[in-house]
Amino acid sequence: MTISTLLVANRGEIAVRILRSARDMGIRTVLAVSEIDQRSMAADLADAVAVVGPAPAQASYLNAAALVAAGREHGCDAVHPGYGFLSENAAFARAVQEAGMTWVGPSPDVIDLMGHKTRALEAAIAAGVPVLPGSNGPLTDNDGEVLALARTVGYPLVIKASAGGGGRGIRLVRAEEDLLKTVDVARAEASASFGDPTVYLERFVERARHVEVQVLGDGETFLHLGDRDCSLQRRSQKIVEEAPAPDLPDAVRERIRDSAVNLARLCRYTGVGTVEYLYDPARQEAAFIEMNTRLQVEHPVTEFVTGVDLVAEQLRVASTGRTQLRQEDVVFDGHSVECRINAEDPDRGFLPSPGTLTRLDWPQDESCRVDAGVRAGDTVAPFYDSLLAKLIVHGATREEAVRRMADALAATHIEGIKTTVPLLARLVTDPTFTHVRHWTTYIETELQSTGSAS
Structure with a gap:
């Protein structure tokens, strides 16, 4: 139709x-x-x-x-x-x-499957997607079995809600004496927050990076459009993303791309989706986190390096039932970086900053794309997510793209409310980021502990 x-x-x-x-x-x-x-x-x-x-x-x-x-x-x-x-x-x-x-988007059955983390994990294993050592399914009510499993996996480990997602429903356990009570708390929280008390267990990766693969399918043809890195986060929410994922061993990159396509094929995926992985630089291993059955906020960096309009592909598959793309059609060009600009005050724990935008000037450089939802004079309401806009740049190399992002942020001027622009400007020039040594909790554990976030 x-x-x-x-x-x-x-x-x-x-x-x-x-x-x-x-x-x-x-x-x-x-x-x-x-x-x-x-x-x-x-x-x-x-x-x-x-x-x-x-x-x-x-x-x-x-x-x-x-x-x-x-x-x-x-x-x-x-x-x-x-x-x-x-x-x-x-x-x-x-x-x-x-x-x-x-x-x-994908079928409701696929949304259901991937929205339930233990079922999604089981599907990932069936598709040959690498996973972290853990329960590979729901934890039982047998305390002895849970303790024995945890000893096999090793500490630290995490307890996750099966119905959770987006960084929610996760509890860290560093010592055996805390395990059982944490499982009880996690089950109670999962029941209250998601209506499902099911939890599972897996190894915790210190200083992990967050990498992901963009997939596209029409139920018969399945392909990937490369990978991304989304490791700079605040409160488990991404704020800087880039494509392709930098400093990733070729074997790891090939495995996550191939396994993401295999997972899409297993569930006969339709439309665009993202398979997310935790990358452990120390072990040079990637493991499945979840599959997002929708368009991602960070999709523009993939569009910049592939030239593919992902929204148009979504609409084309929904309309005709087919994608015109094949894997050999996807050609990767250069590097892209995206910064999310939020109406938040980094110096006050990223508290929302509603109000009226009295000034809003965006970069005019042709290498910078601005995906904005607001204009000067608009009022930012307190009812919704604080995302105002995204700056996306492209360069022949990562170094060039990061430099262009620093220039784009310097050319961005927003007045009337607090935003994350000063923090982003600091992040993209931080040697830890430029040398790809950052990880998912870097902002909270290192950057903010050394002084003002902005």
Whole structure:
């Protein structure tokens, strides 16, 4: 079925991004908005706007029934969920399909599979994806078995919620005397937060890097579009990403790319997805974390080095059931770096910084792409994620791309609210980053401990 009218069930920069690709493909767009987003940058780009509820996300962008009703009312034949909100909600995907609209993404069954971490881990093992030593499934209620397993795996280790994700539902255990009580706490937290008390156990990697592989499938053809590194994070949330992943042994790079495609093939994946890995530089080993069944925030760095419009590919697969790409069509060119600019105050523990943007100047260099969801004069509301925009640069080499990012951040001027721009400027010139010696908790454990984050 050819998509003629698309409901974009999201907001901010990703809504703008989707709307532009859809427009280029000749698809009419309807943007679902909360009451306070009716005059947003994204709303001005859409062909039509559907108000789905008041400002709080629970009453608007997380209101599945209202979103489906808006799609039907406006004659939409497809729904793009973006990322965040309901993008990995299988029940919403099913509701979209039951209403006669196409879901731009993998099937609800695949979303369910990958959203449950122990089931996803079992699928990864079946596909030959490398995994960390651990329980390889849910922990039993037998304390003796849990203790014995932990001794085999070794300390430190982590207890993870099966239904968790995005850095949530994780508990670190460094000593055996803390294990059983931590498992009990983790189960209680998992039940309260995710409605599922199931937890599993795996080895903890000190100073790990976060690497990932972009995959694309149509249910019959499966390929990768290279890898990325997303190791600079705050509170387990990425803030600097790059492609390809630097300083990665060829054998590791080949294995994660091939195994990611194998996992996509095993679950007959449709659309774009990301297989995430933990990389241990000391052991030069990568191991499966999870699969994200949606478009990633960091997708532009992959677009820069491959020349592939990932949103267009999503829409093409959803519309025609086929991708025109084959692995041999994917050619990698240079290096790309992305910085996420958030309305947060790094000096106050990254507290949100809502308010009015009195000044907003972006870099004008042609090597820099700006994916923004706001304009000067806009008010940043306290109801949603704090992401304002992303700066993405490209260079022939990593060194050139990092240098261009430093220049782009210096040319970025935002007033009226606190942002992460000063921190990002510090990070991309930090020798630990430029020499690829950073890790996922570097900001909290090293950078902030040495003084002001900005």
